[in-house]
Amino acid sequence: MANSRGVCVLETIDLACWRGERAVFAGVGLAVKPGDAVLLLGRNGAGKSSLLRVLAGLLAPAAGHIAWQGRDVREDPAAHARRLRYLGHLDALKPALTVRENLAFHAALTGGEVAPALEALGLSALAELPGRMLSAGQRRRLALARLALSPAEIWLLDEPTLGLDAASVERLGDLLAAHRARGGMVVAATHLPLPLPGAGEFRL
Amino acid sequence: MRAFLAVLGRELRLALRHPADALAAVLFFLLVAALFPFGVGPAPETLSRLAPGALVASALLAALLPLDRMWGAEAEDGSLDLLLLSGLHPALIALAKAAGHWLTTGLPLILATPIAAAMLNLPTEAWGVAMLALALASLVLSLLGTAGAALTLGARRGGVLLPLLVLPLAIPAVIFGAAAIEAAGTEANARPMLLLLGALAALALPLAPLAAGAALRGE
Numbered sequence: 473m474a475n476s477r478g479v480c481v482l483e484t485i486d487l488a489c490w491r492g493e494r495a496v497f498a499g500v501g502l503a504v505k506p507g508d509a510v511l512l513l514g515r516n517g518a519g520k521s522s523l524l525r526v527l528a529g530l531l532a533p534a535a536g537h538i539a540w541q542g543r544d545v546r547e548d549p550a551a552h553a554r555r556l557r558y559l560g561h562l563d564a565l566k567p568a569l570t571v572r573e574n575l576a577f578h579a580a581l582t583g584g585e586v587a588p589a590l591e592a593l594g595l596s597a598l599a600e601l602p603g604r605m606l607s608a609g610q611r612r613r614l615a616l617a618r619l620a621l622s623p624a625e626i627w628l629l630d631e632p633t634l635g636l637d638a639a640s641v642e643r644l645g646d647l648l649a650a651h652r653a654r655g656g657m658v659v660a661a662t663h664l665p666l667p668l669p670g671a672g673e674f675r676l
Numbered sequence: 677m678r679a680f681l682a683v684l685g686r687e688l689r690l691a692l693r694h695p696a697d698a699l700a701a702v703l704f705f706l707l708v709a710a711l712f713p714f715g716v717g718p719a720p721e722t723l724s725r726l727a728p729g730a731l732v733a734s735a736l737l738a739a740l741l742p743l744d745r746m747w748g749a750e751a752e753d754g755s756l757d758l759l760l761l762s763g764l765h766p767a768l769i770a771l772a773k774a775a776g777h778w779l780t781t782g783l784p785l786i787l788a789t790p791i792a793a794a795m796l797n798l799p800t801e802a803w804g805v806a807m808l809a810l811a812l813a814s815l816v817l818s819l820l821g822t823a824g825a826a827l828t829l830g831a832r833r834g835g836v837l838l839p840l841l842v843l844p845l846a847i848p849a850v851i852f853g854a855a856a857i858e859a860a861g862t863e864a865n866a867r868p869m870l871l872l873l874g875a876l877a878a879l880a881l882p883l884a885p886l887a888a889g890a891a892l893r894g895e
Contacts, residue, residue: 530757553761562754566686568693580682581762618758 481506482527482626482657487536489522496522497676498535504626506655509648509668514676520661521561523676524628527659528558556626557582561634563615567604571595574603575617584621592620593643608635613643620647627651629660641667679764680772687776697742701781702788705738709792720797727796728806728857732850734792735785735810736817740842742781743821744828744835746773747892751829756892766889774822774885782814798861805860805870812873813846813853819877819884820845826888849876 481504488498496519504510512520525531527538529545529552538545538552545552565574576586590596593613598606606614612635619627627648633641645667648658660666691698712730716722750756759769789807798806824842828834856869 525757528757528761530760550763550765554763556761558757558761560754560757562752562757564754564758566690566753566755568690569686573689577682577686578758581679581758581764 481541482659483539483542484527485536485539487523487526487538488534489519489526489531490534491522495534500536500676502659502674504657504659506625506657507652509652509658509660509671511666511668511671511673512659512661512676513673518676520676521630524558524560524630524659524661527626528556528628529553530558554582555624556628557619557624559615559619559627559629559632561630563611565603565606565611565614568602570600570602571606571614572599574614575621578618579621582618582622582624586621589617589620592647593617594640609637609640612636613640616640616644616647619651623651623654623656625656627656627658627660629658629662631662631664632660633662633664633666679762680768683759683764683769683772684776687773688779691776691780698780698784701738701741702784704741705734705785705788706792706795708734708737710795712796723797724799724861727793727798728802728854728861729850730796731789731792731798731806731857732810732813732853735789735814736843736846736850738785739777739781739814739817740821740839742777743825743842744838746777746822746825747829748825748834760892766892767885768889770822770826770885770888770892774818774888777822778815778818782811782818785814786811798857801863802857802860805866806857808870809853809856809866809873812870812877813849815877816849816873816880817842817846819880823884823888823891826891829891849873852876 484500484502487500489496500523502510512523514520522531526533529549540552572586572590575589579586587596590599593616595610595613595617598610616632632644636644648668652658658668660668709730712726713723716726747756750759760766786807789810790803793803793806820842824838828837828841831837852869852873856866856873859866859869
């Protein structure tokens with residue numbers, strides 16, 4: 473994260489996405505600077521989740537491309553994957569594994585310490601509980617704990633606060649603030665108010 | 677390497693938490709093998725003639741059972757997205773899953789082989805070769821099946837499509853596997869057949885994960 477503030481490092485150029493015969497969105501030009509947060513707004517089906525998946529590299533755009541520091545990210549998809557954390561609307565939790573084991577698996581993939589990440593989301597007391605015992609909000613917190621594992625430049629969040637109580641939203645706010653203070657970027661799709669002061673809005 | 681071991685380790689841990697899945701495949705294997713004596717009659721010579729082919733075919737059918745959930749479960753809970761974003765090459769993810777399938781399904785089937793062999797009246801001197809042949813044949817199936825499961829992921833009725841796709845590709849493994857066991861039963865040399873089976877596994881080892889990886893990325 474050596475970039476000086478004010479320079480757009482993540483950009484989308486004329487991005488389009490098709491689902492079957494139907495254009496979900498087209499001509500999307502998004503620019504994000506270090507420390508910036510962008511809220512994706514739009515009605516249901518406007519393509520917020522699809523845009524996040526395209527940004528993550530999970531979905532190929534029908535047209536246009538994504539640039540990181542001016543270079544097309546398709547030149548090195550593995551490097552792009554390493555610099556981002558993607559939180560989909562699914563929690564990617566294995567019900568048979570304990571909370572700690574679930575997070576330890578992701579820690580092995582992306583690096584980072586499990587215990588502080590559990591602490592950051594208030595999950596330490598539940599660490600030995602199997603995933604199937606968790607409530608919807610607790611599952612979401614476990615998914616969010618992946619963000620606290622290790623720093624990454626881009627966070628792509630799809631409805632991050634879904635099912636969270638007020639205290640957990642506050643914890644997420646702390647995580648987001650620390651991430652942006654490090655120069656991290658956030659692109660989030662949501663219908664709920666997010667603790668992202670000064671976030672830009674992008675309407676799809 | 678760490679990520680590869682993490683994927684493999686999670687496969688093994690999940691299998692240990694759900695031992696019924698591996699047990700189901702073993703019981704399916706034994707039941708299919710037990711159907712042959714009912715079908716062809718209990719005459720010992722007929723059975724031992726039939727035993728090599730019946731053993732390999734029932735083991736491969738049983739090994740197919742857990743395959744249709746291999747990627748389906750990962751895709752449904754969102755884990756697949758994160759695996760693909762882990763920076764681990766998709767072919768290595770597929771290799772880890774194939775290794776996990778072989779260790780959790782293939783290995784129990786090999787251990788159960790003597791029981792099925794006894795039911796089919798296979799001469800005891802061929803049991804060792806039978807286990808070795810099934811080890812290699814199930815390895816081939818784990819690799820082919822991983823690619824097949826990746827290709828049929830998201831397809832409607834993928835569970836039916838998968839065997840239709842994988843079993844024809846597994847025919848060489850059935851031929852050489854059964855021939856090796858038969859050779860061992862008649863005190864002929866089983867080595868060439870086992871080597872051919874090993875060659876199949878060596879061929880599938882790099883190709884099938886690459887195919888699976890390409891299919892996953894295209895999803």
